[in-house]
Amino acid sequence: MNNKTAKDIMTTEVIVAKQDDTVSDVANILVKQRIGGLPVVDSNNKVVGIISETDIMKKEKHIESPNVVNFLEGLIFLEDLKKMEDDIKKIAAYKVGDLMSTDIVKVQEDDTFDMIANIMIKKSINRVPVVDKDNTLKGIICRYDIIKAMYSE
Template identity: 75%
Template sequence: MNNKRAKDIMTTNVVVAKKDDSISDVAKILITEKIGGLPVVDDENRVIGVISETDIIKKEKYIEAPRFINFLQGMIFLEDMNKLEEDIKKVAAYKVEDLMSTDIAKVYEDDVFDGIANIMIKKSINRVPVVDKDNKLKGIVCRYDIIKSLYNE
């Protein structure tokens, strides 16, 4: 059993998004930082949601598969390039608040390792924001942090 707590394993230097950020800017961050999602915070640094590559890809009513495949790993163009480009621009023009998930799991700094790992497994999520009692972002725990903690006892 691992007796570490969220504050022991979390990453504190968290890249965040704001609700008014464009999806285009967020996509650039996800690609540049090689991460799958970001917590969304308000002006007081309170967590109000998460924006992930999955949230962006889900906007498929504008980008019909299979014309556009695997958004962040590269694009495979299968049909009319102009139409595809228009579709991508439409999604890129969205704001974070339009696509972000708001029903999200959060943990607290003193939550124990096993509980955090179980939440991530049960909810099939790759990252969970760590907040204080006022819902202010303190860090983030990713699957990588869980694995690292298991093997760096």
Template identity: 70%
Template sequence: MMNDLKAKEIMTVDVKTVKKDDTVSDVAKMLIQDKIGGLPVVDEDNKVIGIISETDILKKEKYIEPPRVINFLQGLIFLDDMKNLEKDLKRIAAYKVEDLMTEDIVTVHEDDKFDDVANVMIKKSINRVPVVDDDGKIKGIICRYDIIKSLYGDK
């Protein structure tokens, strides 16, 4: 029965999206107002280029551990990886969506089978997956809620 369902039949079609130049503050307000956990980020052609979630925004607020250093012959030797510190500093200073969004995302095609969509969400431990057409343009979104509703909702 579920094998016959396609992504386009269970997805939410009235999908709110954001652009990479939108502010993190505006996105946070949208998440609160609409009571959702994340939004697809699209370009000018409506192609999905990332996702920004409440987790991404929470990471922005995390405490940064100062790097451990030792003073040796009047110079400083850093004991921690400076790339991690650089990433943390960039995240905290983030103002635009592009500074926080996850770019390496999973999408599904509108004609993908229900089982394939559910399995990819479980295997990748993701809460939402954008549904795209052949050109990579957003057609909808499927959240865990949509999966559960399809399985147990009133028929």
């Protein structure tokens, strides 16, 4: 039985995204920081969503790859390649607000470790924002924080 609360295990230095940020900006942060997602906050630091690798990848599935014609001679339609490149650029220019998940699980600072761990396991989520009663972001808990709390006394 772990009697820690969200406040004990959360990371308080949270990297956040804003709804107006581009997907390209967020993708760069995810890669550089080696994290899978960011909470999205409004100008008052209230949580409005989460943007994750999954949200970005779902969008990329809609890119049509070019049709290959006369494969053996290696001929392909260059305009199709151009279209694919344009699609990728378009996605990079998307705003976070267009792709973020808004149906998100949030926890409060005094929620128990057990409750949070169970929610994350049951719902297969990798991160939960920690908010106060006004929905202002206070921290974030990732699976890594859960594991760390389980094995460090």
